[in-house]
Amino acid sequence: MSRRTSGVLEFAVLGLLHDSPMHGYELRKRLNGVLGTFRAFSYGSLYPCLKQLADDGCITESPAPDARGRRSKIVYQLTAEGKERFTDLVSETGPASWEDETFGVHFAFFSRTDSDTRLRILEGRRSRLEDRLANVRSSFARTQERLDAYTLELQKHGLEGVEREVRWLDELIRDERRREQHPTTSDRANHPGTQIDEE
Amino acid sequence: MSRRTSGVLEFAVLGLLHDSPMHGYELRKRLNGVLGTFRAFSYGSLYPCLKQLADDGCITESPAPDARGRRSKIVYQLTAEGKERFTDLVSETGPASWEDETFGVHFAFFSRTDSDTRLRILEGRRSRLEDRLANVRSSFARTQERLDAYTLELQKHGLEGVEREVRWLDELIRDERRREQHPTTSDRANHPGTQIDEE
DNA sequence: GTTAGCATGTAAGGAGTTACATGATTTT
């Protein structure tokens, strides 16, 4: 019942261990694989996080099957409670799922959710970005003349980046809606190998 | 000679105070204006930073905080040492100038630098991103088949974002080179109002 | 038998946030 840990790292760890047990080293590599450009974590945060998850009863630390020597490798494995915890996290559709720091991870584990949750998160993210656009644009209009060319260029680039993400989200939302209307067999269990039905 | 503070916030504060003295409240608004989409700071980090800069002798707080009776507004102003510090920071062309957390701020104050420094930073950033692309692409090639459609989509989106920034940098570098070859009067002092010579 | 990579950790600290506390000034 503890539920002490929080944050992106914990979420990602639970998600990866959901696929299969692993040791920390492997975990870290996959972590940086799954999160890609978005984030990278060091062992200095990974191992304490694993300890915490173990304390919380979400994972078990077991010595490796081939352990005969002294300090053996540790295989981390999800418990029933850990699975439950992950399910809770992955189906969260509040602000925590669409903020900058967390949206990427939620998206990375989208195949663990249902279309409904996905849509809510995508739309949440979208309106979050729209808010930001509105803010930036209005302060832009107010202070534009005071900014030099480079600052202006930076604003423009940032703005276009956000606009680009909005377009991306629009496409994803459209696909997701289409899928809701024309459900296929692969929609309930979206395992690796499943393709998004365009391109 | 202290030089204790470091980081983006300090840099940005020095840069803004370089234009004109201000109080903290105003400073914070401009901060979020200049940095736009990239970052936002709270008072909880701004005021301690200002205290630190005052301790370091980079800024003065006027009137002195010992004003009897009422609490008065404080106007923060750059000292000679503060100006020097900012000049040092703004002409830094090492990794500190092109990493994710810092590049934006350096760019925002590009008009305070010479074309040479700008080019070095832009190119440093560019090669930083190229490295990242190479990394992601190779790990992508290795692990692609193990990723589900959403994770793949996320990777793709991230990758395209980086590619987009590279194209942006290419354009800026080209412009900067053109400017080096055809210097205009506005190149040495790039004050507000100066336009980048395209668009 | 030594280098390189696999594997697990810890201590110290950096850079920021949130929530709170307080008071001054302007607008309605």
Place this chain on the structure above:
DNA sequence: AAAATCATGTAACTCCTTACATGCTAAC
């Protein structure tokens, strides 16, 4: 005179990094 906004600050905390420390295991 109430509400909004301007204005300054602090304490506790979060989440992560760097640098270090240690030892195992495979390959050359």
